[in-house]
Amino acid sequence: MIDQSWEPKIVAFLCHWCSYAGADLAGVSRMQYPPNIRVIRVPCSGAINPLYILKALREGADGVLVSGCHPGDCHYISGNFYARRKFFLLNELLKWVGVEEDRVHFSWVSASEGQKFSEVVTQVVDSIKPLGPARKLVKEFVVNV
């Protein structure tokens, strides 16, 4: 049974040019979305090392959201195209080793999509809540092998 009062902690990597501005727009427009995300601003989704995501999970994040500009809209021309390949492979790998599919989310949110940002965050939180607190890949302080 999952504790109903439990709230997931979600790390959100948002690109500076689109998703971070999108989140800002959601804020200044007073759109409501769950307060479970902790935002980390990155220059570009292409600058997100897969290790960032793995490390977030290891440090105990219940979920990770990665968001960048729509394909074709990258401030650095092609950063998100490279990112898409990296994320695709990481996503497939995590799925294959058995990490729950809904732990790690990816989205494209532009600077004008405040509404979409709040919807994405709501969706992400809704899909992570039924999974309960993360246990896979989380650093264990007592080793029971």
Added chain:
Amino acid sequence: MFEEMLRDLTKKLLREKTADCVIGYAPGRLPFQTEPIIATSENELNHLAWNPFCGYNLARYLKYYKNVNQKIALLVKGCDARSVQVLLNEEQIPRERLFLIGLPCRGLISPEKLIKNYPNSSPNDFLWNEQGFFYRSQKIELYPFLEDTCQRCRYPNPPLYDFLIGEPITISNYQIGKKDYLEPLDKLSPEERWNYFYREMSKCIRCYACRNACPLCYCQECFVESTKPQWVSPAATPSDNFLFHLGRTMHMAGRCVECGACERACPVSIPIALLPLKMEAIIREEFQFESGVEKEALAPLLTYRENDPGDFIK
């Protein structure tokens, strides 16, 4: 015969100064074992060996010659030649400084599998020559005793060489056995796969032998040794082990040549190669790419297509 050819050729290379050193195999101290040698004089080459126990990927040593202006004669099997090609593509060593001696390879024999099948035998019961592998003068079928990675080998012949010892092999082990090691795992549920990998990763003692045996792990500072930021704790807990292997797999994505050097180096017999292998299978399917086969090919993570798979992104 092949060993004689090899010794004559390498001696000639040293004598004519085509190469300053020869990186090859010598018999090990134990039966069914070989060790790498780096020979600079002709008499060291009298012991040069070529047999189904030459497991090391010698391309591993090229990284030490990046800034040493020496010409190297290197023995390469199919998989080793592919890793040399990746190193060339990544500009880790100039082609002019390499003399590649190609060795068509039928696969490496796993001593563990031999011992398991012939429990009451001594190493002297086994004999190997160009005609085949013999147990008490009876010829035995090699395939069941090959290393896991060799049973699924697609490239028995080096795609890149300057001189080929012997005749190219016409049929690969993959075509003979049709073995797919990923299939049984693919059939499991994600939870079962997690349990399987968690159990395997718990065995890891983080000696980094897999990384050190890998011909393509040449970073000056590996992410596991970085302390600022510290990606992975040095403590060998299952989660940290898992993170190390996942990180390694991401670094090998689209570069791994499936030689299995990491798996053979593992002192606690974790099937480490499964993760990079799965990665290469995905890349073959989605990006139609195989590493180390083509000259000057761009690794899949260094390029993109506008219609790459993107359904997983909301």
